[in-house]
Amino acid sequence: MTIQSTQTTIIDLSHSINNNISVYPGTAQPQIKQLSTVQHEGFAEMSLVLNSHHATHIDAPYHMIEGGKTLDQFAPDTFTGTAFIVDCRALNQNEISIDLLQAHARDLEQVDFVLLCTGWSKKWKTAQYLSDYPVLSTAAATWLSQLPIKGVGFDAISPDKIDSLQYPNHKILLGKELIIIENLTNLDLLTGEIFQLVCLPLKIEQADAAPARAVAILNKQKC
Numbered sequence: 001m002t003i004q005s006t007q008t009t010i011i012d013l014s015h016s017i018n019n020n021i022s023v024y025p026g027t028a029q030p031q032i033k034q035l036s037t038v039q040h041e042g043f044a045e046m047s048l049v050l051n052s053h054h055a056t057h058i059d060a061p062y063h064m065i066e067g068g069k070t071l072d073q074f075a076p077d078t079f080t081g082t083a084f085i086v087d088c089r090a091l092n093q094n095e096i097s098i099d100l101l102q103a104h105a106r107d108l109e110q111v112d113f114v115l116l117c118t119g120w121s122k123k124w125k126t127a128q129y130l131s132d133y134p135v136l137s138t139a140a141a142t143w144l145s146q147l148p149i150k151g152v153g154f155d156a157i158s159p160d161k162i163d164s165l166q167y168p169n170h171k172i173l174l175g176k177e178l179i180i181i182e183n184l185t186n187l188d189l190l191t192g193e194i195f196q197l198v199c200l201p202l203k204i205e206q207a208d209a210a211p212a213r214a215v216a217i218l219n220k221q222k223c
Contacts (some may be wrong), residue, residue, distance in 0.1 A: 056182070115197075
């Protein structure tokens, strides 16, 4: 008789927050200061000044859609579910096509989250992170918005080009009340796998977005 057990592996998909992270052009850096220490005051405490779109974070429809839902209006189970990562690193151009996504349609139609691995997280905290990252074509964004999913995630700073003024992909996805997860990392460790995603944002009232801790949970049988 063979007895099987489950081995659980948790992979962090979040960037750490400090005063020198990559931020969207025009956005101030975080301001994290040590207010007290155990050595001097008997306890440690920090001051945190953060933008709602700093580091790994979730966009709510309210970010781009007039009258759209804020993050606190979503049920907690919105931020967890099954996920599949599409490997986009072999692109010959800076556009994620509908053909690339539809090649994985069977997997994408059975999960809650679609995550796109472009490899751009390797450029985090460099000037290159803020330019020329791959983005969805309009057709690809529209196709994703029609899937029965909860959200779409990216290992880049935005689903739209850095110089975009209309933010079409934001509006396509958020207009369908999908959440958008930006600035993910370590997606290259999980391409082609289905796993459990947990990505919980700070519970801020009327938030257009909020920093989040995203992790992948993999449960595998072992003998």
